[in-house]
Amino acid sequence: MYNKYSLKAEEFIDHEEVLASLAYADENRDNLELIDQLLEKARLRKGLSHREASVLLACQNPDKIQEMYDLAEQIKKDFYGNRIVMFAPLYLSNYCVNGCVYCPYHLKNKHIARKKLTQEEIVREVTALQDMGHKRLAIESGEDPVHNPIEYILESIQTIYSIRHKNGAIRRVNVNIAATTVENYRKLKEAGIGTYILFQETYHKESYEKLHPTGPKHNYAYHTEAMDRAMEGGIDDVGLGVLFGLELYRYEFAALLMHAEHLEAVHGVGPHTISVPRIKHADDIDPNVFDNGIDDETFAKICALIRICVPYTGMIISTRESKAVREKVLRLGVSQISGASRTSVGGYYEPEPEEECSEQFDVSDKRTLDEVVRWLMELGYIPSFCTACYREGRTGDRFMALCKSGQIQNCCHPNALMTLKEFLMDYASEETKKIGEALIEAELKNIPREKTRLIAADHIKKIEEGIRDFRF
Ligand code: SF4
Numbered sequence: 001m002y003n004k005y006s007l008k009a010e011e012f013i014d015h016e017e018v019l020a021s022l023a024y025a026d027e028n029r030d031n032l033e034l035i036d037q038l039l040e041k042a043r044l045r046k047g048l049s050h051r052e053a054s055v056l057l058a059c060q061n062p063d064k065i066q067e068m069y070d071l072a073e074q075i076k077k078d079f080y081g082n083r084i085v086m087f088a089p090l091y092l093s094n095y096c097v098n099g100c101v102y103c104p105y106h107l108k109n110k111h112i113a114r115k116k117l118t119q120e121e122i123v124r125e126v127t128a129l130q131d132m133g134h135k136r137l138a139i140e141s142g143e144d145p146v147h148n149p150i151e152y153i154l155e156s157i158q159t160i161y162s163i164r165h166k167n168g169a170i171r172r173v174n175v176n177i178a179a180t181t182v183e184n185y186r187k188l189k190e191a192g193i194g195t196y197i198l199f200q201e202t203y204h205k206e207s208y209e210k211l212h213p214t215g216p217k218h219n220y221a222y223h224t225e226a227m228d229r230a231m232e233g234g235i236d237d238v239g240l241g242v243l244f245g246l247e248l249y250r251y252e253f254a255a256l257l258m259h260a261e262h263l264e265a266v267h268g269v270g271p272h273t274i275s276v277p278r279i280k281h282a283d284d285i286d287p288n289v290f291d292n293g294i295d296d297e298t299f300a301k302i303c304a305l306i307r308i309c310v311p312y313t314g315m316i317i318s319t320r321e322s323k324a325v326r327e328k329v330l331r332l333g334v335s336q337i338s339g340a341s342r343t344s345v346g347g348y349y350e351p352e353p354e355e356e357c358s359e360q361f362d363v364s365d366k367r368t369l370d371e372v373v374r375w376l377m378e379l380g381y382i383p384s385f386c387t388a389c390y391r392e393g394r395t396g397d398r399f400m401a402l403c404k405s406g407q408i409q410n411c412c413h414p415n416a417l418m419t420l421k422e423f424l425m426d427y428a429s430e431e432t433k434k435i436g437e438a439l440i441e442a443e444l445k446n447i448p449r450e451k452t453r454l455i456a457a458d459h460i461k462k463i464e465e466g467i468r469d470f471r472f
Protein backbone atom coordinates (compact mmCIF):
# COMPACT_ATOMS: atom_id res chain seq x y z
CA MET A 1 0.00 0.00 0.00
CA TYR A 2 1.22 3.51 -0.81
CA ASN A 3 2.96 5.19 2.08
CA LYS A 4 5.40 7.99 1.43
CA TYR A 5 6.75 7.69 4.98
CA SER A 6 7.64 4.03 4.56
CA LEU A 7 11.28 3.02 4.11
CA LYS A 8 10.27 0.16 1.84
CA ALA A 9 10.76 0.85 -1.86
CA GLU A 10 7.56 -0.91 -2.89
CA GLU A 11 5.53 1.23 -0.49
CA PHE A 12 6.92 4.68 -1.24
CA ILE A 13 6.99 3.87 -4.97
CA ASP A 14 3.77 1.89 -4.86
CA HIS A 15 2.99 0.49 -8.31
CA GLU A 16 -0.79 0.75 -7.77
CA GLU A 17 -0.45 4.39 -6.73
CA VAL A 18 1.47 5.18 -9.91
CA LEU A 19 -1.19 3.44 -12.01
CA ALA A 20 -4.00 5.21 -10.14
CA SER A 21 -2.26 8.56 -10.71
CA LEU A 22 -1.97 7.85 -14.43
CA ALA A 23 -5.64 6.81 -14.60
CA TYR A 24 -6.63 9.99 -12.74
CA ALA A 25 -4.49 11.98 -15.19
CA ASP A 26 -6.19 10.32 -18.18
CA GLU A 27 -9.64 11.05 -16.78
CA ASN A 28 -8.76 14.69 -16.28
CA ARG A 29 -6.50 15.45 -19.22
CA ASP A 30 -9.24 17.63 -20.80
CA ASN A 31 -10.63 18.99 -17.54
CA LEU A 32 -9.63 22.59 -18.15
CA GLU A 33 -11.15 23.76 -14.90
CA LEU A 34 -8.92 21.42 -12.90
CA ILE A 35 -5.89 22.23 -15.05
CA ASP A 36 -6.42 25.94 -14.40
CA GLN A 37 -6.66 25.25 -10.67
CA LEU A 38 -3.43 23.26 -10.76
CA LEU A 39 -1.63 25.99 -12.67
CA GLU A 40 -2.95 28.50 -10.14
CA LYS A 41 -1.62 26.35 -7.31
CA ALA A 42 1.73 25.97 -9.08
CA ARG A 43 2.00 29.76 -9.29
CA LEU A 44 2.37 29.77 -5.48
CA ARG A 45 5.76 28.13 -6.12
CA LYS A 46 5.26 25.47 -3.52
CA GLY A 47 5.24 22.63 -6.02
CA LEU A 48 2.63 20.05 -7.01
CA SER A 49 2.07 16.44 -6.01
CA HIS A 50 2.83 13.53 -8.33
CA ARG A 51 -0.88 13.07 -9.04
CA GLU A 52 -1.43 16.75 -9.85
CA ALA A 53 1.71 16.84 -11.95
CA SER A 54 0.55 13.77 -13.88
CA VAL A 55 -2.61 15.60 -14.96
CA LEU A 56 -0.54 18.43 -16.40
CA LEU A 57 1.72 15.95 -18.18
CA ALA A 58 -1.31 14.22 -19.74
CA CYS A 59 -2.89 17.49 -20.87
CA GLN A 60 -2.49 18.03 -24.64
CA ASN A 61 -4.18 21.42 -24.91
CA PRO A 62 -1.66 23.69 -26.71
CA ASP A 63 -2.70 26.84 -24.84
CA LYS A 64 -2.35 25.13 -21.46
CA ILE A 65 1.00 23.64 -22.44
CA GLN A 66 2.16 27.11 -23.36
CA GLU A 67 1.02 28.31 -19.91
CA MET A 68 3.08 25.52 -18.33
CA TYR A 69 6.13 26.60 -20.32
CA ASP A 70 5.61 30.25 -19.40
CA LEU A 71 5.24 29.37 -15.74
CA ALA A 72 8.32 27.14 -15.77
CA GLU A 73 10.29 29.97 -17.36
CA GLN A 74 9.06 32.40 -14.72
CA ILE A 75 9.87 30.06 -11.82
CA LYS A 76 13.28 29.44 -13.34
CA LYS A 77 13.90 33.20 -13.46
CA ASP A 78 12.62 33.73 -9.91
CA PHE A 79 14.68 30.97 -8.29
CA TYR A 80 17.74 30.70 -10.48
CA GLY A 81 17.89 34.04 -12.29
CA ASN A 82 19.94 33.74 -15.46
CA ARG A 83 22.73 31.69 -13.92
CA ILE A 84 23.79 28.24 -15.15
CA VAL A 85 26.19 26.19 -13.06
CA MET A 86 28.91 24.33 -14.96
CA PHE A 87 30.38 20.90 -14.25
CA ALA A 88 32.19 18.01 -15.94
CA PRO A 89 31.98 14.24 -15.45
CA LEU A 90 35.13 12.26 -14.70
CA TYR A 91 34.95 8.53 -15.37
CA LEU A 92 37.27 6.72 -13.00
CA SER A 93 36.64 3.12 -14.05
CA ASN A 94 34.39 1.17 -16.39
CA TYR A 95 34.89 -2.19 -14.73
CA CYS A 96 31.42 -3.37 -13.81
CA VAL A 97 29.87 -6.60 -12.60
CA ASN A 98 26.31 -5.65 -13.51
CA GLY A 99 24.33 -6.67 -16.55
CA CYS A 100 22.41 -3.46 -17.34
CA VAL A 101 21.15 -3.99 -20.88
CA TYR A 102 21.27 -0.29 -21.86
CA CYS A 103 24.89 0.36 -20.84
CA PRO A 104 28.03 -0.73 -22.73
CA TYR A 105 29.90 -1.28 -19.45
CA HIS A 106 27.79 -4.36 -18.69
CA LEU A 107 29.83 -7.40 -17.70
CA LYS A 108 29.21 -9.41 -20.85
CA ASN A 109 30.58 -6.76 -23.19
CA LYS A 110 33.94 -8.29 -23.97
CA HIS A 111 35.13 -5.96 -26.72
CA ILE A 112 34.96 -2.63 -24.91
CA ALA A 113 38.30 -1.52 -23.44
CA ARG A 114 38.23 -1.89 -19.65
CA LYS A 115 40.09 0.83 -17.86
CA LYS A 116 40.60 2.18 -14.40
CA LEU A 117 42.50 5.38 -13.79
CA THR A 118 45.51 5.16 -11.51
CA GLN A 119 46.03 8.02 -9.04
CA GLU A 120 48.73 9.39 -11.38
CA GLU A 121 46.31 9.31 -14.27
CA ILE A 122 43.69 11.06 -12.13
CA VAL A 123 46.21 13.84 -11.49
CA ARG A 124 46.72 14.22 -15.25
CA GLU A 125 43.00 14.17 -16.03
CA VAL A 126 42.09 16.62 -13.27
CA THR A 127 44.92 18.95 -14.21
CA ALA A 128 43.53 18.99 -17.75
CA LEU A 129 40.05 19.70 -16.39
CA GLN A 130 41.41 22.50 -14.22
CA ASP A 131 43.19 23.93 -17.26
CA MET A 132 39.83 24.20 -19.02
CA GLY A 133 38.43 26.10 -16.04
CA HIS A 134 36.33 23.46 -14.32
CA LYS A 135 35.77 23.71 -10.57
CA ARG A 136 33.05 21.11 -10.07
CA LEU A 137 33.27 17.44 -11.05
CA ALA A 138 30.93 14.48 -10.98
CA ILE A 139 32.92 11.28 -10.64
CA GLU A 140 31.51 8.13 -12.18
CA SER A 141 32.43 4.51 -11.81
CA GLY A 142 31.03 1.10 -12.61
CA GLU A 143 30.22 -1.30 -9.78
CA ASP A 144 33.01 -3.75 -9.11
CA PRO A 145 34.06 -4.60 -5.57
CA VAL A 146 37.42 -5.94 -6.77
CA HIS A 147 38.48 -3.20 -9.19
CA ASN A 148 36.60 -0.23 -7.75
CA PRO A 149 36.17 -0.81 -4.00
CA ILE A 150 35.12 2.11 -1.83
CA GLU A 151 38.76 2.61 -0.79
CA TYR A 152 39.65 3.34 -4.42
CA ILE A 153 36.84 5.88 -4.72
CA LEU A 154 37.85 7.57 -1.44
CA GLU A 155 41.50 7.73 -2.44
CA SER A 156 40.52 9.20 -5.79
CA ILE A 157 38.42 11.91 -4.13
CA GLN A 158 41.33 12.80 -1.90
CA THR A 159 43.63 13.00 -4.90
CA ILE A 160 41.21 15.21 -6.80
CA TYR A 161 40.84 17.69 -3.93
CA SER A 162 44.59 17.84 -3.41
CA ILE A 163 45.53 18.89 -6.95
CA ARG A 164 46.58 22.50 -7.36
CA HIS A 165 47.75 23.59 -10.79
CA LYS A 166 48.28 27.28 -11.51
CA ASN A 167 45.06 28.88 -10.25
CA GLY A 168 43.08 25.67 -10.70
CA ALA A 169 41.22 23.76 -8.01
CA ILE A 170 38.35 21.32 -7.95
CA ARG A 171 36.17 22.69 -5.19
CA ARG A 172 33.30 20.24 -5.25
CA VAL A 173 33.29 16.55 -6.13
CA ASN A 174 29.87 15.01 -6.68
CA VAL A 175 29.78 11.24 -6.74
CA ASN A 176 27.83 8.92 -8.99
CA ILE A 177 28.60 5.37 -7.89
CA ALA A 178 26.49 2.27 -7.29
CA ALA A 179 24.11 1.91 -4.37
CA THR A 180 26.08 1.00 -1.28
CA THR A 181 25.91 0.63 2.50
CA VAL A 182 25.26 3.28 5.17
CA GLU A 183 28.82 2.79 6.34
CA ASN A 184 30.23 3.54 2.89
CA TYR A 185 27.98 6.58 2.51
CA ARG A 186 29.36 7.82 5.82
CA LYS A 187 32.88 7.43 4.44
CA LEU A 188 31.94 9.39 1.33
CA LYS A 189 30.50 12.13 3.49
CA GLU A 190 33.71 12.25 5.52
CA ALA A 191 35.70 12.47 2.27
CA GLY A 192 33.90 15.77 1.60
CA ILE A 193 31.68 14.91 -1.33
CA GLY A 194 29.06 17.34 -2.59
CA THR A 195 26.01 15.55 -3.94
CA TYR A 196 25.57 11.78 -4.09
CA ILE A 197 23.91 11.02 -7.41
CA LEU A 198 22.27 7.73 -8.28
CA PHE A 199 19.97 7.29 -11.23
CA GLN A 200 17.06 5.00 -10.64
CA GLU A 201 17.05 4.16 -14.37
CA THR A 202 13.44 3.00 -14.11
CA TYR A 203 11.00 2.94 -11.20
CA HIS A 204 8.93 0.19 -12.80
CA LYS A 205 9.97 -2.84 -10.76
CA GLU A 206 9.20 -5.51 -13.33
CA SER A 207 11.02 -3.64 -16.09
CA TYR A 208 13.83 -2.80 -13.70
CA GLU A 209 14.45 -6.47 -13.01
CA LYS A 210 14.45 -7.30 -16.74
CA LEU A 211 16.78 -4.43 -17.58
CA HIS A 212 19.15 -5.46 -14.79
CA PRO A 213 19.15 -9.22 -15.22
CA THR A 214 22.38 -9.93 -13.34
CA GLY A 215 24.64 -8.44 -10.71
CA PRO A 216 23.92 -6.64 -7.43
CA LYS A 217 22.00 -3.91 -9.23
CA HIS A 218 19.29 -6.47 -9.98
CA ASN A 219 17.98 -5.87 -6.45
CA TYR A 220 15.27 -3.22 -6.99
CA ALA A 221 14.66 -2.49 -3.32
CA TYR A 222 18.35 -2.09 -2.47
CA HIS A 223 18.79 0.33 -5.35
CA THR A 224 15.61 2.31 -4.74
CA GLU A 225 16.26 2.65 -1.00
CA ALA A 226 19.85 3.85 -1.56
CA MET A 227 19.03 7.51 -0.97
CA ASP A 228 17.58 6.69 2.44
CA ARG A 229 20.81 4.93 3.37
CA ALA A 230 22.84 7.84 1.98
CA MET A 231 20.89 10.22 4.17
CA GLU A 232 21.30 7.93 7.14
CA GLY A 233 25.03 8.05 6.45
CA GLY A 234 24.93 11.84 6.70
CA ILE A 235 24.81 12.80 3.02
CA ASP A 236 22.05 15.35 2.83
CA ASP A 237 22.41 16.41 -0.81
CA VAL A 238 21.23 13.62 -3.07
CA GLY A 239 20.54 13.66 -6.80
CA LEU A 240 17.78 11.62 -8.46
CA GLY A 241 17.29 10.76 -12.11
CA VAL A 242 15.67 8.29 -14.46
CA LEU A 243 16.89 7.16 -17.85
CA PHE A 244 14.09 8.26 -20.13
CA GLY A 245 13.45 5.76 -22.88
CA LEU A 246 13.48 2.58 -20.80
CA GLU A 247 9.88 2.66 -19.56
CA LEU A 248 6.77 4.76 -20.18
CA TYR A 249 7.75 8.33 -19.46
CA ARG A 250 4.51 9.09 -17.62
CA TYR A 251 5.17 6.24 -15.19
CA GLU A 252 8.72 7.43 -14.56
CA PHE A 253 7.66 11.02 -14.10
CA ALA A 254 5.01 10.21 -11.47
CA ALA A 255 7.35 7.83 -9.62
CA LEU A 256 10.24 10.28 -9.70
CA LEU A 257 8.06 12.85 -7.96
CA MET A 258 6.91 10.19 -5.48
CA HIS A 259 10.55 9.56 -4.65
CA ALA A 260 11.08 13.28 -4.07
CA GLU A 261 7.97 13.41 -1.85
CA HIS A 262 9.26 10.41 0.10
CA LEU A 263 12.64 12.03 0.80
CA GLU A 264 10.96 15.24 1.90
CA ALA A 265 8.50 13.33 4.13
CA VAL A 266 11.07 11.09 5.80
CA HIS A 267 14.20 13.24 5.91
CA GLY A 268 12.71 16.73 5.76
CA VAL A 269 14.67 17.54 2.63
CA GLY A 270 13.91 16.70 -0.97
CA PRO A 271 16.42 15.87 -3.69
CA HIS A 272 19.13 18.46 -4.30
CA THR A 273 19.09 17.77 -8.02
CA ILE A 274 17.18 15.83 -10.65
CA SER A 275 18.90 14.68 -13.82
CA VAL A 276 17.02 14.00 -17.01
CA PRO A 277 19.16 11.73 -19.21
CA ARG A 278 17.69 10.12 -22.32
CA ILE A 279 19.02 6.83 -23.61
CA LYS A 280 21.73 7.29 -26.26
CA HIS A 281 23.73 5.25 -28.69
CA ALA A 282 26.90 3.65 -27.31
CA ASP A 283 29.19 0.70 -28.03
CA ASP A 284 26.91 -2.37 -28.48
CA ILE A 285 23.83 -0.33 -27.46
CA ASP A 286 21.22 0.73 -30.00
CA PRO A 287 18.72 3.14 -28.42
CA ASN A 288 16.12 2.14 -31.04
CA VAL A 289 15.63 -1.27 -29.46
CA PHE A 290 14.00 0.43 -26.50
CA ASP A 291 10.37 1.21 -27.30
CA ASN A 292 9.84 4.12 -24.98
CA GLY A 293 12.00 6.85 -26.47
CA ILE A 294 10.59 10.36 -26.10
CA ASP A 295 10.69 13.13 -28.65
CA ASP A 296 12.19 16.55 -27.99
CA GLU A 297 8.80 18.15 -27.36
CA THR A 298 7.83 15.64 -24.67
CA PHE A 299 11.28 15.96 -23.19
CA ALA A 300 10.85 19.74 -22.96
CA LYS A 301 7.46 19.31 -21.32
CA ILE A 302 8.92 16.97 -18.71
CA CYS A 303 11.68 19.49 -17.92
CA ALA A 304 9.15 22.31 -17.61
CA LEU A 305 6.94 20.26 -15.29
CA ILE A 306 9.81 19.19 -13.06
CA ARG A 307 10.65 22.88 -12.69
CA ILE A 308 7.04 23.65 -11.74
CA CYS A 309 6.54 20.67 -9.42
CA VAL A 310 9.80 20.80 -7.45
CA PRO A 311 10.86 24.44 -7.77
CA TYR A 312 13.73 24.19 -5.27
CA THR A 313 15.45 21.26 -6.90
CA GLY A 314 18.29 21.90 -9.33
CA MET A 315 17.94 20.26 -12.73
CA ILE A 316 20.89 18.83 -14.64
CA ILE A 317 21.36 18.15 -18.31
CA SER A 318 24.43 16.56 -19.84
CA THR A 319 26.19 16.62 -23.19
CA ARG A 320 24.04 13.63 -24.16
CA GLU A 321 21.74 16.31 -25.52
CA SER A 322 22.45 18.47 -28.55
CA LYS A 323 23.09 22.19 -28.45
CA ALA A 324 19.57 22.86 -29.77
CA VAL A 325 17.83 20.75 -27.13
CA ARG A 326 20.00 22.21 -24.38
CA GLU A 327 19.12 25.70 -25.51
CA LYS A 328 15.42 24.95 -25.30
CA VAL A 329 15.41 23.34 -21.85
CA LEU A 330 17.77 25.88 -20.31
CA ARG A 331 14.92 28.35 -20.56
CA LEU A 332 12.43 25.93 -19.06
CA GLY A 333 14.24 25.07 -15.90
CA VAL A 334 17.62 23.42 -16.25
CA SER A 335 20.08 24.97 -13.80
CA GLN A 336 23.26 22.92 -14.32
CA ILE A 337 24.97 21.71 -17.47
CA SER A 338 28.15 19.86 -18.25
CA GLY A 339 30.59 21.23 -20.77
CA ALA A 340 33.38 19.68 -22.87
CA SER A 341 32.60 16.26 -21.37
CA ARG A 342 34.40 13.02 -22.07
CA THR A 343 32.40 9.92 -21.26
CA SER A 344 35.40 7.64 -21.62
CA VAL A 345 37.75 6.56 -18.84
CA GLY A 346 40.47 9.11 -19.42
CA GLY A 347 40.33 11.37 -22.43
CA TYR A 348 40.74 14.85 -21.00
CA TYR A 349 44.53 14.77 -20.86
CA GLU A 350 44.77 13.27 -24.30
CA PRO A 351 42.05 11.96 -26.60
CA GLU A 352 41.43 8.26 -26.32
CA PRO A 353 42.83 6.25 -29.31
CA GLU A 354 39.90 5.20 -31.49
CA GLU A 355 40.55 1.48 -31.11
CA GLU A 356 40.32 1.79 -27.32
CA CYS A 357 36.74 3.08 -27.10
CA SER A 358 35.69 3.11 -23.42
CA GLU A 359 32.85 5.65 -23.77
CA GLN A 360 29.67 5.09 -21.79
CA PHE A 361 27.58 6.91 -24.39
CA ASP A 362 27.97 9.17 -27.41
CA VAL A 363 28.25 12.86 -26.67
CA SER A 364 26.02 15.10 -28.79
CA ASP A 365 27.44 18.44 -27.72
CA LYS A 366 31.16 18.33 -28.48
CA ARG A 367 32.07 21.98 -27.96
CA THR A 368 34.92 23.17 -25.76
CA LEU A 369 34.18 24.69 -22.36
CA ASP A 370 35.19 28.11 -23.68
CA GLU A 371 32.68 27.73 -26.53
CA VAL A 372 29.91 26.60 -24.18
CA VAL A 373 30.60 29.51 -21.81
CA ARG A 374 30.52 32.00 -24.68
CA TRP A 375 27.36 30.45 -26.10
CA LEU A 376 25.63 30.73 -22.72
CA MET A 377 26.57 34.38 -22.40
CA GLU A 378 25.37 35.11 -25.91
CA LEU A 379 22.02 33.61 -24.91
CA GLY A 380 21.90 35.96 -21.91
CA TYR A 381 22.99 33.49 -19.20
CA ILE A 382 25.73 33.84 -16.61
CA PRO A 383 27.87 30.70 -16.60
CA SER A 384 28.70 30.04 -12.96
CA PHE A 385 31.54 28.00 -11.47
CA CYS A 386 30.18 28.54 -7.98
CA THR A 387 30.62 25.86 -5.33
CA ALA A 388 30.00 28.13 -2.34
CA CYS A 389 27.08 26.45 -0.57
CA TYR A 390 28.73 23.13 0.03
CA ARG A 391 31.93 24.82 1.18
CA GLU A 392 30.02 27.10 3.54
CA GLY A 393 28.15 24.12 4.97
CA ARG A 394 24.89 25.17 3.31
CA THR A 395 23.70 21.65 2.49
CA GLY A 396 20.54 19.63 3.01
CA ASP A 397 17.82 21.37 5.02
CA ARG A 398 20.06 24.42 5.63
CA PHE A 399 20.33 24.89 1.91
CA MET A 400 16.62 24.27 1.36
CA ALA A 401 15.58 26.67 4.13
CA LEU A 402 17.73 29.40 2.62
CA CYS A 403 16.44 28.60 -0.82
CA LYS A 404 12.80 28.71 0.25
CA SER A 405 13.30 32.07 1.99
CA GLY A 406 14.55 33.53 -1.29
CA GLN A 407 17.84 34.50 0.38
CA ILE A 408 19.94 32.23 -1.78
CA GLN A 409 19.58 34.85 -4.50
CA ASN A 410 21.84 37.14 -2.54
CA CYS A 411 24.64 34.58 -2.76
CA CYS A 412 24.23 32.98 -6.17
CA HIS A 413 24.33 36.07 -8.33
CA PRO A 414 27.53 37.66 -6.95
CA ASN A 415 29.15 34.21 -6.66
CA ALA A 416 28.37 33.53 -10.30
CA LEU A 417 29.96 36.82 -11.35
CA MET A 418 33.07 36.27 -9.24
CA THR A 419 33.64 32.72 -10.45
CA LEU A 420 32.99 33.77 -14.05
CA LYS A 421 35.58 36.49 -13.58
CA GLU A 422 38.10 33.86 -12.44
CA PHE A 423 37.31 31.84 -15.56
CA LEU A 424 37.80 34.86 -17.80
CA MET A 425 41.09 35.78 -16.19
CA ASP A 426 42.58 32.29 -16.18
CA TYR A 427 41.12 30.28 -19.05
CA ALA A 428 38.99 32.21 -21.56
CA SER A 429 39.79 33.10 -25.14
CA GLU A 430 39.99 36.80 -26.00
CA GLU A 431 36.55 36.81 -27.58
CA THR A 432 34.90 35.08 -24.61
CA LYS A 433 36.70 37.44 -22.26
CA LYS A 434 35.38 40.50 -24.05
CA ILE A 435 31.78 39.31 -23.88
CA GLY A 436 32.21 38.18 -20.27
CA GLU A 437 33.71 41.44 -19.01
CA ALA A 438 30.79 43.39 -20.45
CA LEU A 439 28.35 40.92 -18.93
CA ILE A 440 29.91 41.17 -15.47
CA GLU A 441 29.84 44.95 -15.59
CA ALA A 442 26.16 44.97 -16.53
CA GLU A 443 25.18 42.21 -14.09
CA LEU A 444 26.96 43.76 -11.12
CA LYS A 445 24.29 46.45 -11.22
CA ASN A 446 21.64 43.76 -10.75
CA ILE A 447 22.83 42.80 -7.27
CA PRO A 448 20.00 44.28 -5.21
CA ARG A 449 21.70 44.79 -1.85
CA GLU A 450 24.07 47.75 -2.05
CA LYS A 451 26.55 46.38 0.48
CA THR A 452 26.82 43.06 -1.36
CA ARG A 453 27.21 44.89 -4.67
CA LEU A 454 30.14 46.91 -3.35
CA ILE A 455 31.85 43.88 -1.81
CA ALA A 456 31.40 41.87 -5.03
CA ALA A 457 32.83 44.72 -7.12
CA ASP A 458 35.80 44.91 -4.78
CA HIS A 459 36.37 41.13 -4.95
CA ILE A 460 36.23 41.26 -8.74
CA LYS A 461 38.94 43.90 -8.70
CA LYS A 462 41.03 41.70 -6.42
CA ILE A 463 40.56 38.76 -8.81
CA GLU A 464 42.09 40.98 -11.50
CA GLU A 465 45.04 41.47 -9.18
CA GLY A 466 45.49 37.69 -8.88
CA ILE A 467 43.60 36.75 -5.69
CA ARG A 468 41.15 33.84 -6.02
CA ASP A 469 38.31 32.01 -4.31
CA PHE A 470 36.00 34.67 -2.91
CA ARG A 471 32.49 33.61 -2.00
CA PHE A 472 29.31 34.69 -0.25
S1 SF4 B 1 24.77 1.45 -15.80
FE1 SF4 B 1 26.31 1.45 -14.18
S2 SF4 B 1 25.96 -0.47 -13.13
FE2 SF4 B 1 24.99 -0.68 -15.12
S3 SF4 B 1 26.52 -1.63 -16.46
FE3 SF4 B 1 26.68 0.59 -16.67
S4 SF4 B 1 28.27 1.20 -15.23
FE4 SF4 B 1 27.57 -0.85 -14.64
Ligand code: SF4
Binds near residue numbers: 085386388390408413
Ligand atom coordinates in the same frame (compact mmCIF):
# COMPACT_ATOMS: atom_id res chain seq x y z
S1 SF4 C 1 25.53 30.04 -3.92
FE1 SF4 C 1 24.99 27.88 -3.57
S2 SF4 C 1 23.07 27.55 -4.68
FE2 SF4 C 1 24.00 29.41 -5.43
S3 SF4 C 1 25.17 28.74 -7.21
FE3 SF4 C 1 26.56 28.78 -5.48
S4 SF4 C 1 26.53 26.70 -4.71
FE4 SF4 C 1 24.74 26.91 -6.02
